[in-house]
Ligand code: 4AD
């Protein structure tokens with residue numbers, strides 16, 4: 001394989017021959033010179049290749065090669081793929097250390113009517129050509145940062161003896177009890193309804209799995225089964241929610257990282273969440289400098305400093321009850337009036353991080369009514385051992401809890417919520433056989449990428465976003 005531009009710029013000695021392959025970003029022509037900027041996505045910057053059109057000066061490669069180069073150059077278009085041979089030279093131009101003094105160029109793939117001609121297109125426009133947007137500065141950088149963060153997730157957990165496990169994507173259970181699930185079926189729904197008569201649901205015993213199944217909303221319940229065997233585990237995979245929330249923070253298909261640890265209480269969980277978030281931001285700061293500098297300059301000013309502040313911050317801990325008291329003091333400023341029992345809105349989360357704590361906040365001990373069935377009940381019988389990590393600029397990035405490990409209490413709660421305990425027999429077994437206190441959380445990976453890149457809309461941090469009415473690619 002040929003060298004990538006990243007390697008060429010880092011390792012190749014100047015004056016030596018190089019081969020560059022990539023896509024033309026720009027071409028500029030002077031009387032005798034042609035400048036071709038080539039990018040291969042291996043790093044933020046491309047490499048400038050300068051060609052001298054005067055064939056007689058090209059004794060090394062010969063007149064024939066030089067005139068072939070002139071021909072290719074004159075027809076060369078933005079977006080085309082090329083191979084360029086030349087010598088790496090110190091660059092006289094500002095903003096780049098080396099360039100290629102080009103000797104040969106061959107066209108690999110032409111680009112007629114390429115849609116990315118302008119320097120800047122709106123993110124809305126680019127969403128419509130999601131298959132080409134990774135070739136822009138912004139989306140190339142998002143893709144590299146996203147990949148780097150995924151690597152950092154695995155590095156963080158491996159160092160702490162958390163085992164990576166793969167939980168199922170198709171499931172018969174609603175892990176969050178929220179009901180916003182996509183059904184998975186091989187039944188011909190139209191035929192089933194025709195055969196059964198109008199309004200009669202199809203017989204799901206005849207379905208592929210012999211029962212109703214769905215795309216998972218969380219791998220947590222299965223992760224709990226492995227945590228109570230391997231002590232520390234995590235899942236990292238796609239999760240699906242059919243909620244009709246058309247916001248800049250919600251996707252119908254998103255990626256979630258879910259660690260689960262046995263013999264861990266809510267305090268341990270909060271500590272792990274704080275360490276985790278800081279480690280991921282620190283990794284991006286250390287390894288994605290060029291891309292982050294771009295986001296800082298062109299997407300969200302001050303983003304690098306704000307991430308450094310989080311890395312050095314001590315996260316503020318506040319109970320839900322105290323948080324609501326704080327919010328009530330400023331009730332007039334909110335569209336949704338805060339009161340004990342209601343879920344925190346994003347304006348409330350923003351206020352808590354930006355005005356009350358001036359940094360990341362972990363809100364704990366929420367009313368049981370607004371949290372999932374599996375959370376451990378506090379002694380007050382009203383609140384549960386829940387925690388949400390709120391980040392400045394973004395709001396909720398992590399949600400987690402200590403789990404209910406007492407069989408009777410869990411069964412009672414499930415019954416209160418009208419859940420069918422029979423289908424959770426295996427989950428309840430964990431409370432029958434060697435039950436232990438255990439805790440975990442879920443971090444929205446796409447929200448993390450939003451946080452690190454400053455991209456305002458979550459649809460711009462995943463290659464092919466899935467949201468209500470959106471599944472073109
Ligand atoms: O708070 P959530 O719903 O928690 C769970 O699913 C638990 N089972 C996690 C656990 O304890 N193992 O979701 C966790 C995180 C949220 O904090 C948010 O960052 C992200 O997942 N998230 C979404 N991200 C994008 N689009 C959506 N529709 C999201 N819903 C949740």
Ligand code: MG
Pocket residue numbers: 388396398399
């Ligand atoms: Mg949540």
